[in-house]
Amino acid sequence: MSGGLQNVPIVFRGPNGASAGVAAQHSQCFAAWYGHCPGLKVVSPWNAEDAKGLIKSAIRDNNPVVMLENELMYGVAFEFPQEAQSKDFLIPIGKAKIERQGTHITVVAHSRPVGHCVEAAAVLAKEGIECEVINMRTIRPMDIETIEASVMKTNHLVTVEGGWPQFGVGAEICARIMEGPAFNFLDAPAVRVTGTDVPMPYAKILEDNCVPQVKDIIFAIKKTLNI
């Protein structure tokens, strides 16, 4: 807007998405809302390493960055690799990470669902299905190249997110795959696993069925692979 004169070096960080029992006004995922806006950078860490590396990169970045954390992940402990303990450990914004190598299907997620995907992959490995799990780390600018390279290798794609399906992160990934070279490598339509398309209810049994669970991810993977 200012023709490059005024920059906005600010970071907004906070919990995003569903927690436990906090109902409709406190469970919404804003990844798609913020990811929609040009001029913003949006990051979404999964584990401790992501959280540290991304917040440092966000602070050092001269642009407005929104960091979408997850309340349920605050209490989860992770192995912290040696290099992550340095005070200059940065994770570049706009680069996804392959958490698990695989050959049969690409599973893409951000934030807490990455953990569910890793779990699902472990279960499926016992049945001989090797999933490649990609942790997006950044929503905007999206690292579509990593996803494309993976899809060109595995020929199948499932996206997983906590947010609602319509106009969401998964929808954007699918659209971009169609626009790029990876489309011709798909053996089946890409599938999205998302939160249920309702305002978050309070009762436990309802809430549990409104967030993507490991069983939903496994089901989607098997359907895509036609198993």
Place this chain on the structure above:
Amino acid sequence: MMQTVRRMELKADQLYKQKIIRGFCHLCDGQEACCVGMEAGINPTDHLITAYRAHGFTFTRGLSVREILAELTGRRGGCAKGKGGSMHMYAKNFYGGNGIVGAQVPLGAGIALACKYNGKDEVCLTLYGDGAANQGQIFEAYNMAALWKLPCIFICENNRYGMGTSVERAAASTDYYKRGDFIPGMRVDGMDVLCVREATKFAAAHCRAGKGPILMELQTYRYHGHSMSDPGVSYRTREEIQEVRSKSDPIMLLKDRMVNSNLASVEELKEIDVEVRKEIEDAAQFATADPEPPLEELGYHIYSNEPPFEVRGANQWIKFKSIS
């Protein structure tokens, strides 16, 4: 009524600690004089909207303890069928139960606009806390209400702490009743139920006479922390809480008055307490035994007055039906 609210909140505290209630739970014990006094000063046809410390108001606006506790435990017998939880309870002419701080104030001004438009002489009580009082949207609501002379009674329930921040640390001016600037305001003893009732009657009469909005600051106190995840003693001393309990407890104040003016005997008041305890116990029993809402109804009530449609679940093969 105050005794019922008090016992209900204490029962909710118990159930939360037993993990039968989850998520958020903001209790209003200590502030009973506010909800009971206000209800006594208005008609059932008037309107009320407040924030998340709403269990007391849900009761005074007409719902039963059963429905409230069952909603807190997330069961189908709850007032919102288990879908709302603590912060999303509604009743006739009671618009909740709002989780987002301060957001209910512009809504309240809107309800007052509807009251004026419908011309039925109704008023809207729009409540917010000392923390929310510093929000910009409150001042926008003040402006519009005053400009259009809306029958809106803005009520600031000042319990001295916005979560863990004391009013001195949060507000440049702690005279919340003056914050309406061009809107006349009064400061009310929120621990005295009769005081609250009379002030509410005065304010309602002011609005019904077409004089526009008015502001009330109720000086009150909450015994519990901000919510059940807050012990409530890291930003205030136990001595302070004890002092309020022994000198200004709203139920104690009313009891003393009634006994000293021979309006009731100590035995009669004890009887009321016994009945209240029974009502709460029954309600708690119901709230713990009632089953959770059925999974098939997960998608219901998204829209109002709409023909049935399908709701997508966690993937495209999971579908829920949605009826209004």
